[in-house]
Amino acid sequence: MTGDITPVPHEPAEGESDCEHVLTHLYEYLDSEMTAADEHRMRAHVAHCSPCLAELSLEELVKKLVRRSCVEQAPETLRLRIRAQILATG
Numbered sequence: 001m002t003g004d005i006t007p008v009p010h011e012p013a014e015g016e017s018d019c020e021h022v023l024t025h026l027y028e029y030l031d032s033e034m035t036a037a038d039e040h041r042m043r044a045h046v047a048h049c050s051p052c053l054a055e056l057s058l059e060e061l062v063k064k065l066v067r068r069s070c071v072e073q074a075p076e077t078l079r080l081r082i083r084a085q086i087l088a089t090g
Helices: 018-024 026-030 036-048 050-071 076-089
Strands: none
Touching: 018 026, 018 036, 018 050, 026 036, 026 050, 036 050
């Protein structure tokens, strides 16, 4: 975490449920862009809320899959075919 982090509002906005509040700030939590106190509140909520925990787990999985996919390189033959098609249509 850096000193430039904007704290997540401690309380949900008027008319917003705790779950809506947590889900709104889920990516800030996953990306470690929260203050320690806000991270603690998020962990406390998902520890007692099955739907929010399920959503957190799903988003963590998606994030891992994207990260893994971004590391793998396409085979050279595929890259050459794509490049040839781009040049042919361009």
